[in-house]
Amino acid sequence: MSLIKNPLIIALDVDTIEEASVLVDKLSPYAGAFKVGMQLYNYEGPEVIRILKEKNVAIFIDLKLHDIPNTVAGAARVLTRHGVSILNVHAAGGKTMMREAVKAARDEAAKTGIDCPLIVAVTVLTSIDQEVFNNEVGINGSIQERVVLWARMAREAGLDGVVASPHEIAAIRKACGNDFVIITPGVRPAGVIANDQKRIMTPGEAMRQGATYLVVGRPVTASPDPAQAARAILEEIK
Numbered sequence: 001m002s003l004i005k006n007p008l009i010i011a012l013d014v015d016t017i018e019e020a021s022v023l024v025d026k027l028s029p030y031a032g033a034f035k036v037g038m039q040l041y042n043y044e045g046p047e048v049i050r051i052l053k054e055k056n057v058a059i060f061i062d063l064k065l066h067d068i069p070n071t072v073a074g075a076a077r078v079l080t081r082h083g084v085s086i087l088n089v090h091a092a093g094g095k096t097m098m099r100e101a102v103k104a105a106r107d108e109a110a111k112t113g114i115d116c117p118l119i120v121a122v123t124v125l126t127s128i129d130q131e132v133f134n135n136e137v138g139i140n141g142s143i144q145e146r147v148v149l150w151a152r153m154a155r156e157a158g159l160d161g162v163v164a165s166p167h168e169i170a171a172i173r174k175a176c177g178n179d180f181v182i183i184t185p186g187v188r189p190a191g192v193i194a195n196d197q198k199r200i201m202t203p204g205e206a207m208r209q210g211a212t213y214l215v216v217g218r219p220v221t222a223s224p225d226p227a228q229a230a231r232a233i234l235e236e237i238k
């Protein structure tokens, strides 16, 4: 969507509208979009979307919808009314769930004249490593194989793209083509702490692999100078 002016999406993982507003005011010159996830949305509700949109920034609503198809379709339909730029669902919810979500969002957009968000599927979370994937999540095979399978499935269901770690970007690009949107969290500038992220790369490496958008939270928002941290990432991916 045209409102997203560069590949850097900043994750607003804070509790309140006040904290989010401070970050947006500091970072809007450098961010292509801001991500509102389960922490901020579950405390402040849809009001946070309205207030941030008044600042004329693009919003990625990250609620990782995962439920039966009818329930996810209903959520995708009402979230579309907020006029967000990106919305996500879990690929693990299956193809019918994804297809119904896309249909509900597109129908609502056509009915209301609101732009339809890009709809993307979360694949294997970037905090999961191969051992946890096999032994705790309980899925056999490599993470990469699974991510590519789910990316193909998302594409067949009519989604615009996926969320995946930088490690799978090249394989997804090969399987799903150049127009497929790949949103990549698990991004850490060189020397920055990984926190709970397991499958990481630097911003420059992730873009060279073929990412469409990078999602970055703590390396920017927890920095003593968030604007400088964001500027440095933009410089690195130029």
Ligand SMILES: O=C(O)c1cc(=O)[nH]c(=O)n1[C@@H]1O[C@H](COP(=O)(O)O)[C@@H](O)[C@H]1O
Residues within 6 Å of the ligand: 011, 012, 013, 035, 037, 062, 064, 088, 122, 124, 125, 126, 127, 163, 164, 165, 185, 186, 187, 195, 197, 215, 216, 217, 218, 219
């Ligand atoms: O869907 C997401 O955005 C997401 C998927 C994923 O696999 N990994 C992941 O970290 N994210 C989100 O991306 C952001 C990463 O934040 P930092 O680790 O602070 O950079 C968080 O808001 C996560 O919720």
